[in-house]
Amino acid sequence: MPNLSKSKLMAYRQCPKRLWLEIHQPSLKQDSAATQASYAVGNQVGDIARQLYDPTGKGQLIDAQAEGYDAAFAQTAELLEGTRPIFEAGFTASGALAFADVMLPMRKGGQRVWRMIEVKSSTSVKDYYRDDVAIQAYVARKASVPLIGIALAHIDSTWVYPGGDNYEGLLVENDLTTEAFARAAEVKAWIAEAQAIANKRNEPKIATGGHCNTPYECGFIAHCQSNEPQAKFSVTWLPRIQTAALKALIATKGVTEMGDVPDSLLNERQRCVKTHTLSNQVYFDATGAAADLAPHKLPAYFIDFETINLAVPIWKGTRPYEQIAFQFSVHRLARNGTLEHQSFLDLSGKDPTKAFAEALVTACGVSGPVFVYNASFEKARIKALAERFPRLKQSLLAINERIVDLLKIAEQRYYHPSQQGSWSIKKVPTRHCPRPLLLRP
Ligand code: SF4
Numbered sequence: 001m002p003n004l005s006k007s008k009l010m011a012y013r014q015c016p017k018r019l020w021l022e023i024h025q026p027s028l029k030q031d032s033a034a035t036q037a038s039y040a041v042g043n044q045v046g047d048i049a050r051q052l053y054d055p056t057g058k059g060q061l062i063d064a065q066a067e068g069y070d071a072a073f074a075q076t077a078e079l080l081e082g083t084r085p086i087f088e089a090g091f092t093a094s095g096a097l098a099f100a101d102v103m104l105p106m107r108k109g110g111q112r113v114w115r116m117i118e119v120k121s122s123t124s125v126k127d128y129y130r131d132d133v134a135i136q137a138y139v140a141r142k143a144s145v146p147l148i149g150i151a152l153a154h155i156d157s158t159w160v161y162p163g164g165d166n167y168e169g170l171l172v173e174n175d176l177t178t179e180a181f182a183r184a185a186e187v188k189a190w191i192a193e194a195q196a197i198a199n200k201r202n203e204p205k206i207a208t209g210g211h212c213n214t215p216y217e218c219g220f221i222a223h224c225q226s227n228e229p230q231a232k233f234s235v236t237w238l239p240r241i242q243t244a245a246l247k248a249l250i251a252t253k254g255v256t257e258m259g260d261v262p263d264s265l266l267n268e269r270q271r272c273v274k275t276h277t278l279s280n281q282v283y284f285d286a287t288g289a290a291a292d293l294a295p296h297k298l299p300a301y302f303i304d305f306e307t308i309n310l311a312v313p314i315w316k317g318t319r320p321y322e323q324i325a326f327q328f329s330v331h332r333l334a335r336n337g338t339l340e341h342q343s344f345l346d347l348s349g350k351d352p353t354k355a356f357a358e359a360l361v362t363a364c365g366v367s368g369p370v371f372v373y374n375a376s377f378e379k380a381r382i383k384a385l386a387e388r389f390p391r392l393k394q395s396l397l398a399i400n401e402r403i404v405d406l407l408k409i410a411e412q413r414y415y416h417p418s419q420q421g422s423w424s425i426k427k428v429p430t431r432h433c434p435r436p437l438l439l440r441p
Pocket residue numbers: 014015016017018019021206207208209211212213218219220221222224
């Protein structure tokens with residue numbers, strides 16, 4: 001019977017088939033770029049946690065990948081006799097194994113005891129972290145570790161980096177000892193169930209669904225979908241499925257084809273998507289679009305931003321996961337029809353925000369509509385810049401006052417069947433637009 005790691009048990013909690021595939025067909029897994037990026041962020045936050053929990057550098061990091069599990073368990077047992085913090089301490093017991101991000105030594109009643117901290121790169125305690133922590137506590141206690149407490153540390157998104165490699169305050173702890181210790185029976189049952197699945201000869205028959213992305217994006221989705229009949233026009237392409245009746249039709253009656261959904265359950269936009277997807281016809285309300293654009297006279301500006309959001313800030317005055325704009329593109333359409341382009345890109349490695357804000361104010365002029373696709377993102381970035389740089393505040397907020405959201409017009413006036421119910425900029429096929437919309441001088 002295999003000893004199951006915490007990640008395998010969490011895979012089981014998401015989907016028994018996922019656990020089975022992780023064990024028997026791991027080569028079928030295809031982690032997305034986003035999943036791989038999340039691993040890298042987790043490692044980065046882990047490095048910072050080691051600095052924070054071990055400022056004097058006396059702690060010991062155990063590398064189970066390099067040394068092997070048995071050596072890691074043996075080294076952990078030895079270090080648990082000592083007084084130094086331990087990172088990636090490994091335990092195995094009762095059919096499971098787990099590695100703790102941080103173990104801190106304490107004394108209670110003259111005895112050596114330990115406090116465990118699980119470190120997450122998220123900004124809150126998610127429900128599935130509670131399962132994660134319960135497993136860690138169960139395995140450690142079953143392995144006879146004198147565990148006095150367990151906490152989950154996550155990023156405080158309100159914290160502002162003071163600079164100078166000082167990350168004190170980046171992580172905030174939540175004590176989960178009572179609930180984690182109280183869930184031992186649940187964890188015991190998960191291990192037994194997961195082992196039963198792991199020992200099955202054949203892949204469990206479980207259909208894909210919402211659980212494939214919750215709580216984690218499952219890397220076996222391509223494999224699982226390849227064994228299922230795929231809808232020709234998927235019901236999931238209907239935008240904003242929110243009514244209880246429509247949700248029930250999909251969830252309980254198993255409707256997968258958009259064509260099988262009665263019009264009476266759809267709102268106007270959903271009906272437009274259904275009609276034009278099934279008929280493979282473009283919808284374009286040119287008159288309505290021209291009327292929407294008529295109030296906005298030339299010169300007009302068209303802007304787009306690129307940002308980065310770092311879990312661990314590197315620029316003084318910025319927050320974790322703050323969207324930091326480092327690149328923009330501004331096209332200016334003049335009254336005579338001339339199109340000019342200005343751009344900004346900071347590759348210096350220094351905080352780009354001030355230079356970005358100054359260049360944006362210059363590029364956008366002082367009058368004329370500023371068109372953005374899905375404006376809430378750019379507006380929020382401009383507002384944040386205005387708050388950060390008081391000298392530019394008035395000019396930046398004036399740009400926000402001129403912004404016109406093209407997404408709202410596109411959602412109302414245009415739909416191409418290839419959009420599959422989405423108006424994301426990546427889905428709207430502008431080259432198929434029947435004719436250019438006119439902006440008037
Ligand atoms: S893709 Fe979905 S059904 Fe397939 S293993 Fe993953 S979670 Fe389970």
